[in-house]
Every structure is written in structure tokens, then in C-alpha cells.
Amino acid sequence: MTLKETTYKKIYEINYPKVMRLCMGYTGGNDVLAKDLTQETFIKVWKNLDTFRNESGIATWIYRICVNTCLAEIRREKKEEKKLQIDDLQISESSEDPVEKEDMLFQLYKCINQLSSTNKAIILLELEDVPQQEISEIIGIKHDAIRTRIHRIKQQLTKCANHE
Incomplete structure (x- = not known):
């Protein structure tokens, strides 16, 4: 080798x-x-x-x-x-049922797919526990802007996942 x-x-x-x-x-x-x-x-x-x-x-x-x-x-x-139909899923936030947890994960992916390509990249890297400084280098956006975006993206995903 x-x-x-x-x-x-x-x-x-x-x-x-x-x-x-x-x-x-x-x-x-x-x-x-x-x-x-x-x-x-x-x-x-x-x-x-x-x-x-x-x-x-x-x-x-x-x-x-x-x-x-x-x-x-x-x-x-x-x-x-195709347009995502997120209103069709009813998700319980505190469920211990594995099927409902899988549905919640599916719902989260649907919400993530609605983000802009840059925001999607940022949140997926954040979910992978990539340090924010490194995300900044990967995406090409200043570190302070990344921190702000992550906060806003999380708020947006919370609203989406809760059908607000």
C-alpha cells in the first residue's frame, strides 16, 4: 500500500x-x-x-x-x-416513541431543506459540532456573522418545526 x-x-x-x-x-x-x-x-x-x-x-x-x-x-x-408539505405532519415534542422521534427528525430535515443553501450549510455544520470559527472559514463569512446567523437559523427552524 x-x-x-x-x-x-x-x-x-x-x-x-x-x-x-x-x-x-x-x-x-x-x-x-x-x-x-x-x-x-x-x-x-x-x-x-x-x-x-x-x-x-x-x-x-x-x-x-x-x-x-x-x-x-x-x-x-x-x-x-417539489414544494415541501410540512403542514401534513403532526409532531409531539416530548414523545419517547421511536416512530414519533423519527417523524420529528424528518420534520427537522424538511425545515432545513427550506433554508437558503448558505444557511443550510451553516446549520448542518453546526449540527456536526464543527467549531464556528471553522464554519466561518468553510463558508467564507466572518465569525461574528456566523454566530448571528446560527442564532437566527435556530429560531427559524424552531418556528418551522412547531408549525408557527
């Missing part, structure tokens, strides 16, 4: 779960599409690993590739995009 292959394998093992969750957020929980986008992200990582310049952390670089891959997919699907 070459050094590049060994390095890539380690990068893949460490970052796959995070990239997959990020893709799940972008696809509204569509497992098949999320797996495709995750695979596409790691193909790009493999092809461009030699060009990584260590100007940021490897995870930041991979997140940027992932976000760009997901945004490109969204642009491709935009033509056939």
Missing part, C-alpha cells in the same frame, strides 16, 4: 461518518442519495489529495468539498424540486 493510499484510508475512516451525516442533512434524509454524495465527495478527496496545501485542517477542506458537492446536486435537482 502506498503512502497516499494509507493516508487516504485514515482520512476516509475518520471523516466518513461526518460527511455522511452532512450529506443526509442536505438530502433531507435520503439515504441512497446521501451515500452517493458521500462517495462523490471522497472520490474528489482522493483525486485532489496531492493538491491539499495544509492551509486549513484536512476536515475543513473535506467539509468544503462536501458542501460544494451537495450544493451542485441541489442545483441539478432544482428544476424538478
